[in-house]
Amino acid sequence: MAANKLDRSLIRNLMIFQQMSDEDLDNVLAMASVRQLPEGGSAFTQGEPATEFFCLLNGRLKVVQTTPDGQQVVVRHVNPGDIFGIAKAMRRTEYPATAVAIVESLALAWKSTQWEAFIARSPTLALNALQTVGQRLQDAHSRIRELSTEEVERRVAHAVLRLVQQAGKKTDEGILIDFPVTRQDIAEMTGTTLHTVSRVMTAWEAKGLVQSSRKKVIVIDPHRLYVLAEHSE
Amino acid sequence: MAANKLDRSLIRNLMIFQQMSDEDLDNVLAMASVRQLPEGGSAFTQGEPATEFFCLLNGRLKVVQTTPDGQQVVVRHVNPGDIFGIAKAMRRTEYPATAVAIVESLALAWKSTQWEAFIARSPTLALNALQTVGQRLQDAHSRIRELSTEEVERRVAHAVLRLVQQAGKKTDEGILIDFPVTRQDIAEMTGTTLHTVSRVMTAWEAKGLVQSSRKKVIVIDPHRLYVLAEHSE
């Protein structure tokens, strides 16, 4: 499927493509192909040669690193408008992680060899890309700080609040995280075990902070959760 | 002090400036000023407005985030040739961390407002910058994985090996880490306490892996340390 058949306004709204001329955008889209990902499908896999890079149009992915002994760590999430899989831009020949769709998703894909042409197409595109990666670096540093200094409960609180911010949806019971999340998922986001996450969230439930069931989390009292995450003790 | 008085070959060797024309390099250097940092001095401080960005010429800095309650985390190190303090490129108005010289250091400094001109000066410069930031992101993700899945001893082993790689110097006793490192420093790099680091390293010393004294670390047996860091067992 050719990318230039897609809804233009959708694409225009993506931060990375703003301030580009129509013509440049046409050219960039002409190079792209479209990739549909079912839930659980992966855009690329850790260790594979990095032949493509992507931009997410809609849906949501998690980027997972697997350790040699099989433990998994979610290093970040990909939201609509994000570019991802730009291993080539870092002169890497292989993907350092796996990108898995956690809901059905749609992405644009370009050949890695087109990266330079892609960037050359517009100076603002390069600046935008740099800014995107820079923001990610900030986020990563925040997580390093959290993992280094905070105890499990606060880390889990942060993770849940982040999910709320990225995918929170108001319902009459509270703010629903709008895609399936298991205890295991949260454990992989916070560097702990599903058991510990379960214990923490059961305690929160008793305090009326959240309400959760299988693969579902609803935050009842974001403010108290925030206080818990920020102010130690 | 004007930057174009500096030794050119030194600057040419810095990865970020490679593939630039002499003329562009002249222009870029004309915009820069030179900053000397004594040991313990800081190039910028967390929370300050981000008025400048830098490129390290020689020496070594640590980039530290301080939590509200005063705990410190070393998020990364800056080595010669690295650009740092590019908060502006990420549309941040304040520095998110503090950069402290751990040995006497020398850096180039530009006004943040010149960032776009700096990038526009050469398309390869933008690509280089992107690659640099991308590499840092990879490193950050590795640390997130380590902090999430590894126990203290292995994290410390990784940190020490990284120091060896970045600043190892062969001596007849073993590989010396060529700048002052305290237990506290290593603790801040690995998300633990100086006590635990001390205990770990005392054990290593008994096994003949390292030899250390006040602010000094010598790795005697890098290979066994590597095995310890990599193979869980």
Add this chain to the structure above:
DNA sequence: ATTCATCTTTGCGAAAAGGCAAAGACGATT
């Protein structure tokens, strides 16, 4: 309605790491 796979909860004991406090060691300075 029943079955089945998957996800979640919970109890118990073990291990890892932290916190505190005190003592020791080192090196720079006077």
Add this chain to the structure above:
DNA sequence: AATCGTCTTTGCCTTTTCGCAAAGATGAAT
């Protein structure tokens, strides 16, 4: 050589978190 500030080590006890195992719950598929 004596002093002083800083860095390091160590013992002891507490807390946090994990690991394992088993039981319970949920929802999709038949």
